[in-house]
Amino acid sequence: MAELVDALDFWQQSAGSIPAQGTRGDMLSHIPIFIKKALEMYYVYILYSPGFDTYYIGQTNELEKRLKRHNSGYVKSTKPYRPWEMVYYESFETRSAAMQREHKLKSWKSKEKLRELVAASR
Secondary structure, three states, X not given: OHHHHHHHHHHHHHHOOOOOOOOOOOHXXXXXXXXXXXXXXXXXXXXXXXXXXXXXXXXXXOHHHHHHXXXXXXXXXXXXXXXXXXXXXXXXXXXXXXXXXXXXXXXXXXXXHHXXXXXXXX
């Protein structure tokens, strides 16, 4: 991560100033793609369907977009149980770490353990 910060500092100095976030030319649009990829976070999330009292566990790199896809019916396995609420998530630096955690949570097979995890996070 230190190399990434050094690369960003070097790029910033050589490219000039970067506009502040929320201004014209948002900051992320000026960052090279290799730095964006290194800064990308991955998430394991738990969705809850109150109407069906069921949970769904998944992983993504875009939480809001993924929840919208679930609630829009684009995900076949969750479509019948809409609407979904995001009740829990964890962040990871690599997709591999997120996938390992997703697999661990799915191996629990117990609503009660998931409820305890969600309750402990609030």
